Amino acid sequence: MRGLLFQGLDWRWLVEQAVMFLMPEIVLAVFACMLLVLDIGWRATERRWAAYVALGGIGASAAALAQTYLNLRGHEAVGFYEMYVVDSFAIVFKVIFLLTAALAIALSVKFLDIEREQRGEYYALILFATVGMMFMASGLDLLAIFISFELAALSIYVLVAYFKGDRKSNEGALKYFLLGIFSSGIFLYGVSLLYGVTGETNLRKIAAALAAEQTPGFLAILAMVFIVAGLFFKVAAVPFHMWAPDAYEGAPSSVTAFMSVGSKAAAFAIFARIFVYGLPALRGTTSLENLGWMAVIGAVSALTMTWGNLAAITQANAKRLMAYSSISHAGFLLLGLVAGNQTGYIGLVIYLFVYVFMNLGAWGVIIALRREGIPGDRVEDFNGLIHTNPLMAVLMTIFLISLAGIPPTAGFLGKYFLFAGLIETGNRWLAALAVIAVINTAVSLYYYARFIKAMFMGPVTEPAPLALTPLMRTALVVAAVMVLLVGIYPPPWVDLSRLAAEQLTTVTREVLAGF
């Protein structure tokens, strides 16, 4: 950090850099602050306007992001003393975060009305969390990553505890907070060890320093283990998943929808960034003499898929069931990193992209089931939905089929790339992992089908209308259309994911060539 603190700031340079790199984030942060101020002036009935302001902010941010993308013309730009990078990987992930935030906000309005918790700060927090996630995707320095990570995490801790009077919400938030802090500590410890070994916090310099050594030292491996453990917490991989069901169940459903997609995608963004950019030297192979993070992640992904699925089967609460389902999806996503080839990375990105629509969609229907006086979070609450609200039943079926990975939905496409990545390596251990993964796909159908069974074959219960607003209905229809569109006509979406994946591939290839 040459002289930044001592010689005083060169403001013009700073503004230039900020305009060049940070416009989308700045716009979003400004809107978030604006919401906090505006909220004071609004009367209780006007507070839902906050949602529309927030959506406007997301739109403006998306426009800024598009501008940045056009300026870059496919190149990457590194700024702020190589702490911050804007490349296609970051941009694709930022698109994912913005979509997540937009859909989550669209699903929240009516829900918060029913809960009588409509306040501007809710939307401000979602925007702040999104800003944090967007920074995460761009972080090229472990410190930058950590700080943006905490920005996102702190906003979400508060969101989980948003229902102040609800004990479950508080319990979930406390668990999430304690374990989150704990995992941040572990992660930070790994970062400090890595700094001790290499003397760097910049991912590229770390990679170079580690590659210079012939065999990775014990400390480097220890650092890798700590970092990977910290990240496993963040993506809720078994055996670090215990917080997820409680936090997902306790949190307001709309917040769960947001965090189960947004923070998961963000965690995977830094997962890929740190391991592919920073620690490629420790990747290892599947042979016993040369184990590295690839083997660790592979084992954990098998465990995560299987355990998440088995646990989901036994759940009666829809939110808990979806929590475990999201754990098993984390296991699938890890496969992309294990495969380490372009197909696998495309799988990782496209899966996250479609996960936005299918998971938020499914959560949206769960949210709509929350009506005045009806908690609506058990699987039985879906009974007979086809009679009371055929549209929602059909949409939910599309989301569930996609989550189960059955064509012609987007979920299948994501799974296809993940499995294909594993098979492409030609490695028999990874092929075995693929077999475990496909078996899990079949198992997962069982619990998704429970919803379908309830909706179409269950007895008709009380015909209380669902809590739907036009905004929400539009959001769900759009999500379903996207799920089908990506599944039936994939080329543009594959191209989009390939933008992000290509970078990871080049980095990996360079490293593999080094061995």
Place this chain on the structure above:
Amino acid sequence: MSPERLAEYHLLSIITWLPVLGALILIFFFHRERKQAIRIFANAWAILSFLPSLWLLTYDRRLGGIQFIEDVEWIPQIGARYQLGVDGISVVLVLLTTLIGVIAVACSWGFIQERVKEYYVVLLLLQTGILGVFVSMDMFLFYVFWEVMLVPMYFLIGVWGSENRLYAAIKFFIYTLFGSVVMLLAILKLYFIFPDYLKQPDVQQAVLQAARFISGENAPMYRMIESAVQLGAQGRGTFNIMAMQALGTARMGGEPIIPLSLQLWLFAGFFLSFAIKVPMFPFHTWLPDAHTEAPTAGSVILAGILLKLGTYGFVRFNLPILPDASRDPRVVQVMAFLAIMGIVYGALVAMAQRDWKRLVAYSSISHMGMIMLGIFAFNPSSLNGAVLQMINHGISTSALFLIVGVVYERHHTRLINDYRGLSHVMPGFAAVFMIMTMSSIGLPMLNGFIGEFLILRGVFEENRLWAAFAATGIVLGAGYMLWLYQRTMYGEVKEDNRHLPDLYPREWAYFLPLVILAFWIGIYPKPFLSYFERPVAVVVEQVRPGYSQRLLERAEQSDVLPTRAQAADDRGGER
């Protein structure tokens, strides 16, 4: 019009997507309470979707190979294409599907009273899924259809089935999904090794030579394979089934290009998927539940068409793409053992059933075992028999399920003991049932005989012991079917059976085509056989290179037709 000309009019796409179009019209233009209108529309649309499939009869039987080819880019990044095409085997299966489709829609007229609109929507979607499997020439597309069709079938059983439907529906869904996802891995492996091998110029030559062999004079088919090979040479993958067949058939210095060890793994992947679908013993446990609980139309489609997808898969994928694994003695023995187990076990269990529908379901297991045995005897006679028997089973078992449906609709029980002496009150029904019983048993003059005879003849050439077991299955089959007929049709009329009405004209209408087909195939099967004789001969040649050549040489030497003794010698020579 010639097949090539018809392909320009997208005949196969029309056949495949017409049912979906009908489903969409139903969804958007019909109110769910207008049940009668929905029924009329669905029936009319089913017939409308059947008609274009008749054009497939213009398939050029002399030319053989894949015809009516349509080829559009779909996902260029992974090389998946929207490629459709049919050979003689798929032509007859597509025709069977569209015909059974009409019958399945027709037989639901009175039986389905609730959620009529959704019912026909699901039925039509299912139709497209099945047709798509038969016409796909791209493995990715094939896989998509293969899985898509599970969803409507799940709804069909789960929503409109009988008491135990929820259990049966999810069991069917998970069981078959489990098999198909494993197949996905095998497909992926093939996809990735294809460019790996095709990068070598000498492999390219060998594969192109094999392509010339499988396509014969069929230029469009050869071009399809050639373009896939060129892509492979550039290091890009392809999902083209025929190109994979060429890769599997190609030989370099007598050795297969895909090593046997890998072939065995791939075989296992495809096997699991298809064996569950067929279903082969011991993967059959989903079938009795699904067949019994499904509504009549569901059972008819399941037994009539869905099971054929499994055997079709073996003929289309396992045999030609992985010929060395297929004819590996260990594999053949296992397959024959499982097939024979299916024949005998299915028949014995059928005999013990008290539920009419369950009995027919188990008889399916037995018959499908016979088809599998025919497929894995790898000679023209047995394979022709197997394909013909797929059609026969589609006709006779569909009819038997329809028959159960007729009495169930009238009397609301499926227990055999609840019926007695029906031939006195329902003579027309008894006659149809008799014909279909005989067709199922394999009485000469009826379709079952031709198929079973061809299979047995082929199997006998290969292994007399297998043939003996298979023949036992036929005897047992006669046992349970005739016993069923005796218990339900003859004897004193049961008091509460006395007022059951005979077949309605609508029921006659959908039994009649099946009866006509049963006699037609039984008396003059040549038109049917002529469609798939050539494709089958090519498959045999792919699995056993030089088989027909050796037979021919022998025939020239001895001036008589080859006998089974010579064929046995021939096998000895192979060892």
